[in-house]
Amino acid sequence: MVMDVNRRTVLRLSRYRKALQRFSELGFVKVFSDNLGEAVGVTSAQVRKDFSLFGISGNKRGGYQIDSLLETLQRILGKGRVQKVIVAGAGNIGRALIHYPTFEKEGIQIAAAFDIDPAKMHRKERIPVLSLDEMPRFIEENGIEIGIIAVPEIAAQEVCDRMVRSGIRGILNFAPIRLRCGDENVVINPVNLQIELENVIYFVHALGKNQDTAPVNDKIKVNHL
Amino acid sequence: MVMDVNRRTVLRLSRYRKALQRFSELGFVKVFSDNLGEAVGVTSAQVRKDFSLFGISGNKRGGYQIDSLLETLQRILGKGRVQKVIVAGAGNIGRALIHYPTFEKEGIQIAAAFDIDPAKMHRKERIPVLSLDEMPRFIEENGIEIGIIAVPEIAAQEVCDRMVRSGIRGILNFAPIRLRCGDENVVINPVNLQIELENVIYFVHALGKNQDTAPVNDKIKVNHL
DNA sequence: TAGATTGTTAATCGATTAACAATC
DNA sequence: TAGATTGTTAATCGATTAACAATC
Numbered sequence: 001m002v003m004d005v006n007r008r009t010v011l012r013l014s015r016y017r018k019a020l021q022r023f024s025e026l027g028f029v030k031v032f033s034d035n036l037g038e039a040v041g042v043t044s045a046q047v048r049k050d051f052s053l054f055g056i057s058g059n060k061r062g063g064y065q066i067d068s069l070l071e072t073l074q075r076i077l078g079k080g081r082v083q084k085v086i087v088a089g090a091g092n093i094g095r096a097l098i099h100y101p102t103f104e105k106e107g108i109q110i111a112a113a114f115d116i117d118p119a120k121m122h123r124k125e126r127i128p129v130l131s132l133d134e135m136p137r138f139i140e141e142n143g144i145e146i147g148i149i150a151v152p153e154i155a156a157q158e159v160c161d162r163m164v165r166s167g168i169r170g171i172l173n174f175a176p177i178r179l180r181c182g183d184e185n186v187v188i189n190p191v192n193l194q195i196e197l198e199n200v201i202y203f204v205h206a207l208g209k210n211q212d213t214a215p216v217n218d219k220i221k222v223n224h225l
Numbered sequence: 226m227v228m229d230v231n232r233r234t235v236l237r238l239s240r241y242r243k244a245l246q247r248f249s250e251l252g253f254v255k256v257f258s259d260n261l262g263e264a265v266g267v268t269s270a271q272v273r274k275d276f277s278l279f280g281i282s283g284n285k286r287g288g289y290q291i292d293s294l295l296e297t298l299q300r301i302l303g304k305g306r307v308q309k310v311i312v313a314g315a316g317n318i319g320r321a322l323i324h325y326p327t328f329e330k331e332g333i334q335i336a337a338a339f340d341i342d343p344a345k346m347h348r349k350e351r352i353p354v355l356s357l358d359e360m361p362r363f364i365e366e367n368g369i370e371i372g373i374i375a376v377p378e379i380a381a382q383e384v385c386d387r388m389v390r391s392g393i394r395g396i397l398n399f400a401p402i403r404l405r406c407g408d409e410n411v412v413i414n415p416v417n418l419q420i421e422l423e424n425v426i427y428f429v430h431a432l433g434k435n436q437d438t439a440p441v442n443d444k445i446k447v448n449h450l
Numbered sequence: 451t452a453g454a455t456t457g458t459t460a461a462t463c464g465a466t467t468a469a470c471a472a473t474c
Numbered sequence: 475t476a477g478a479t480t481g482t483t484a485a486t487c488g489a490t491t492a493a494c495a496a497t498c
Contacts, residue, residue, distance in 0.1 A: 005431070006488090006489085008489080009489095010427045011420055011424060014420040034455085043490075043492090044455090045492070046489095048456065048458085049457085052456095060454085060498045061453085061454055062454095062455080063456085064456095077423055077426070077427055078423075083426055092321035092324045092325060100317060103419065103422075108422060148422070170425040170428065172425050176243065178264075178265070178449075181448060185432050187425055189421055189425045189450040190449065191418070194328065194333070195236055195239040195240070197333060197397050197414075198235075199239070200371060201302070201371060202238075202301075203232075203412040204371060204395035205303050206230070207394065222412050223406060223409060223412065223413055225415075234465095257479070258480075259479085273482085274465095274467090276481090285474045286473070286477085287474065287480090288480085456495105456496085458493100458494090458496100460492085461491085461493090462490080462492080463491085464487105464488090464489080466485105467484105467485085468484085468485070468486080469482100469484085470481105470482090470483090470484100471480105471481095471483100473479090
């Protein structure tokens with residue numbers, strides 16, 4: 001009944017923000033919950049409910065002013081200032097994130113990456129790749145709060161522990177393992193690419209089987225998982 | 226009440242599978258719903274519920290035989306045969322996926338990647354990077370069912386359309402845009418790395434504010450998002 | 451004003467968990 | 475057997491949606 005702000009709500013907020021940016025670029029001035037819902041793939045009731053949770057209000061009959069709504073969402077999502085992030089692991093995923101083009105524009109700055117492999121180090125790059133041993137000091141000296149873990153499974157928990165001890169409060173974890181963290185105030189968001197792909201594979205197979213007995217069994221109807 | 230198989234159930238199935246592999250490697254022979262739940266981070270009731278959904282049964286009092294349970298999950302998740310997958314886009318994310326080390330071991334074979342940039346092409350590699358124009362023919366000739374979209378936002382919908390027209394039934398989408406697909410039988414799983422990172426940032430900030438009024442307001446208690 | 455949209459409450463829907471009879 | 479664990483039903487929890495009074 002209380003329905004507080006949860007992960008899914010914040011994910012939707014990010015999507016509203018993106019949609020509003022597009023609308024704004026297209027020169028629109030105001031938007032209705034209907035339009036936003038359609039753009040993001042949720043009901044208009046969901047949009048209004050989400051907004052009310054954050055005390056965002058529009059004008060009855062007049063919808064929402066795009067620019068001011070966008071500013072509000074930016075503020076809620078911490079887009080006001082540049083957010084420094086570090087990456088542990090300069091392998092495939094790590095390097096992809098270092099060069100992820102949209103981060104920079106979106107106020108997310110990869111301050112440095114870290115690896116144990118000396119061959120992967122690049123101290124003089126714009127985004128330096130340093131030794132993993134230097135990570136704790138770097139976190140402390142630069143007051144980094146957010147870390148991305150892109151090291152092999154075997155090293156992930158150790159890296160997580162070191163991050164948290166050094167002051168990291170939030171982790172995006174690409175290692176395919178559940179990280180344990182005693183500190184209740186640390187946020188961990190796991191992203192498991194293999195499992196996401198397996199999910200697609202499962203439903204493709206499931207729909208394939210379904211196909212045969214087509215009109216009878218129309219239980220499974222997915223498009224967006 | 227009917228509670229059919231949904232995305233989250235299948236995600237858990239993948240996690241059970243992973244945990245069972247570990248247990249098996251450690252030499253364990255049987256496992257209880259308790260153990261599995263603990264390993265994956267869910268209740269034992271959830272584990273049994275999930276299994277019953279797939280007609281998996283154990284032995285009252287005796288738990289589950291790890292090896293046979295593992296085989297069953299492998300079968301359900303389509304691990305019996307090699308699953309061929311293509312990647313559209315050989316940029317940062319695309320290349321990371323091409324070289325993702327665990328895919329091969331797990332029966333997922335990246336058959337080829339495609340890009341519009343001639344500079345990115347490598348016809349002679351083990352996993353070739355071909356021209357995007359060759360994609361439709363490749364899909365048809367090789368009977369590919371699963372595609373990964375790792376092209377820039379602007380090109381994503383077009384690539385999606387081409388994939389579906391050529392016979393792709395499932396898509397893992399890394400482009401930060403909601404893909405529209407008329408065909409109800411096509412599965413699309415979006416993975417938006419920026420939004421996942423923003424989510425972490427939000428909750429770190431939210432917990433930080435919470436901190437001040439600490440013992441009074443203990444509403445927000447996240448660890449795993 | 452009349453009509454349309456918001457903000458919010460109540461209803462619904464769906465997923466998780468508790469509980470317990472069955473049983474090994 | 476006694477004790478422990480499964481499989482399943484019912485209860486709970488939580489999130490989404492429908493509905494509608496307020497109002498611009």
